[in-house]
Amino acid sequence: MLKGSFYHSAETRVDFPCVGDFVLLHYNESGDSLIDTVLPRRSKFSRADYSGHAASYAKTIREQVVATNFDYVFIISSLNWDFNVPRIMRYLTQARQSGGQPVVILTKSDLVPDYNLPLAEVTQSIPDVPVYAISSHTGQGLNELAPYLMPGKTVVFLGMSGVGKSSLLNALIKQDVMKVQAIREVDSRGRHTTTHRQLFMLPSGAMVIDTPGMRELGLFDANEGIRANFSDVEEWFPRCRFADCRHQAEPGCAVHAALADGSLPRERWEHYVAQQHENKYIQNKTGYLIEKRAKGKTMGIWSKQTKKNGGSKK
Numbered sequence: 001m002l003k004g005s006f007y008h009s010a011e012t013r014v015d016f017p018c019v020g021d022f023v024l025l026h027y028n029e030s031g032d033s034l035i036d037t038v039l040p041r042r043s044k045f046s047r048a049d050y051s052g053h054a055a056s057y058a059k060t061i062r063e064q065v066v067a068t069n070f071d072y073v074f075i076i077s078s079l080n081w082d083f084n085v086p087r088i089m090r091y092l093t094q095a096r097q098s099g100g101q102p103v104v105i106l107t108k109s110d111l112v113p114d115y116n117l118p119l120a121e122v123t124q125s126i127p128d129v130p131v132y133a134i135s136s137h138t139g140q141g142l143n144e145l146a147p148y149l150m151p152g153k154t155v156v157f158l159g160m161s162g163v164g165k166s167s168l169l170n171a172l173i174k175q176d177v178m179k180v181q182a183i184r185e186v187d188s189r190g191r192h193t194t195t196h197r198q199l200f201m202l203p204s205g206a207m208v209i210d211t212p213g214m215r216e217l218g219l220f221d222a223n224e225g226i227r228a229n230f231s232d233v234e235e236w237f238p239r240c241r242f243a244d245c246r247h248q249a250e251p252g253c254a255v256h257a258a259l260a261d262g263s264l265p266r267e268r269w270e271h272y273v274a275q276q277h278e279n280k281y282i283q284n285k286t287g288y289l290i291e292k293r294a295k296g297k298t299m300g301i302w303s304k305q306t307k308k309n310g311g312s313k314k
């Protein structure tokens with residue numbers, strides 16, 4: 001329970017306790033203990049809070065703290081087709097601002113014939129940050145993470161949806177804890193949310209913070225990354241005869257023409273389609289967030305998709 005003065009004196013939600021915080025308690029043996037003070041944070045991740053609730057208090061976007069007091073930030077990126085060094089660099093900036101120590105984890109090493117090339121590429125781009133290639137499926141490389149997973153240390157995972165964060169956490173815990181803990185429920189506004197435990201203790205004695213807020217940080221960056229990565233593909237779209245062209249078999253499709261004469265490599269197109277497919281999967285997983293964001297801004301593929309479907313929400 002929070003001491004009443006939090007509600008009166010806390011300037012913003014920033015002062016509210018969140019996952020990872022250490023607090024001073026008035027311990028109550030027979031009921032709720034009272035949180036008196038949130039101790040100073042040595043590291044933190046925040047996101048912009050766009051919720052209407054906050055906006056009604058002040059017409060500004062507020063900072064919402066989503067995780068605190070972690071030692072390491074695992075920047076997680078997969079080694080298969082969405083491998084992308086500039087994205088890792090952007091996460092690195094976020095990680096450094098947070099006060100945690102960044103560690104780059106390249107996942108799904110079992111899916112690439114030789115992970116040494118991408119590994120070297122990352123190491124060259126960021127020589128001062130440790131980089132590891134791992135597979136949660138085969139267990140390859142997991143032992144190398146042991147120095148970060150010492151008792152009392154806390155880790156947060158940062159990375160796009162689908163890169164293998166849950167799988168890594170599961171592999172480290174060696175049981176399917178995410179699936180067991182996840183409860184689908186409908187919150188008071190009738191939107192679907194997934195609630196689950198937010199702090200996991202590993203057998204080694206280290207802790208992993210995994211909050212929905214952290215996931216949104218990953219997603220936020222992913223959007224920008226996707227648009228930047230596929231501008232060479234999307235630049236064909238305005239040249240299609242029909243504004244709502246789906247680039248399948250429509251007459252006058254510029255994408256088809258570009259594929260036919262080789263100006264758009266087929267491989268790029270296939271990557272784009274696969275990415276779009278994955279986005280729909282992410283959208284289903286975190287639908288409420290996209291819906292909220294799509295209202296304010298054009299957010300690449302997602303909002304295009306929404307407009308094509310006549311603005312319907314899934």
Ligand code: GDP
Pocket residue numbers: 107108109110111134135136137138159160161162163164165166167168
């Ligand atoms: P998250 O959204 O970042 O938590 O990603 P998930 O852990 O849910 O993984 C997304 C997909 O990638 C799932 O289908 C996983 O089975 C797959 N995946 C995760 N880690 C690995 C890995 O090490 N190897 C392979 N082959 N697939 C993986």
Ligand code: ZN
Pocket residue numbers: 237240241245246247248250252253254255256
């Ligand atoms: Zn087209």
